[in-house]
Amino acid sequence: MTDVDLKSLVLQTKSKNDTAIGFTTRLYSTTYSSSSSIIRGNRIFYNGGNAYNGTAFTCPSPGLYLFHVSVVTDTKSNGIWIYKNTQQLTLAYSGNGDPQYNGASVSAAVWLDVGDQVYLRPRSSSLSVDSASVFTGVKVN
Template identity: 70%
Template sequence: MDSPTNMTPFVKCLIFAVVCLIIGGNCGDHSLDRRTNIAKRSDKNTYYNIYSKINAMEKDLKNLETKLLKRTKMLRQVLQSVIEMDSNLGLSDENLKKEGKLASKKNAVGFTTKLPSTTYRSTSSIIRGSPILYNGGNAYNGTVFTCPSPGLYLFDVSLLSITKNNGIWIYKNSQQLTLAWAGGDPQKNGASVSAAVWLDVGDQVYLRPLRSSLYIDGNSAFTGVKIN
């Protein structure tokens, strides 16, 4: 084999080219391996970051679900409380209405009575009532209405009689108020009259005949009621 000093320039150039190719190949291989490792590390970092984000999102979602469940439970409790309150208010309103009706009925003052078939011989007689059909406040005792509370009252008397030219007075204490006067045919007499009057506690209202010998048919009636 020729020594390097005896090599031709062409051979020297060829050997130099081969050496360069070998060195360049090794350098390329090392560069490729390095790039591959960097790529792998980048892939690992990217995968780790995505996984971490997914875990964080799952935790946030669970927290939101927990909060939503708590709020739903609270809303149900509030709704139940509102329903119970509404039911109680409804019952209270009904009770108040019932109590109001009972109170109104208890405090109502008025009466209606029939006047039994009777002939009265004196104008000083007080005309009796029986049976008593209604007696709110128990202010009518069968002969006299005694005012239990001050206010405006309305009284009415309807008379059926076979007595000619006679009638009934409505009295307040000793004062004559209005007269139901029946005249004409003794077989068909009838009359009615009303009186609105202010009464104070203790004032009395009652009926008296206009004249003596007044016959009253049993279908006659006397009514009084507090209107204000």
């Protein structure tokens, strides 16, 4: 491979990576007092396409997307729902054990059209979210 071919390959790869749509955020460490609260991101590690605004992902282009939430909580019998617009998709449920730090995670593959929103809500009131919790979404195709 020549230097010109290698430079071309590097530019093509960089171009593809620069347009990759997806995000990963650490969740804000707080107690959500209502199941209608939207769970907020705190530190955003990656936000390709700038489609995640700290509370919701707004679809910039149609396609299949994969979302994942991993929650650490000391709240008994609670969890986090992944929502698409107003529809509940999947629940990361932390269990019925004694209040101690428990972890739960769940993923959802879903087709999104432009403008669809994906966000997180508590299963019920008084959900304590630890700062080790994360939310990720990525366009698959």
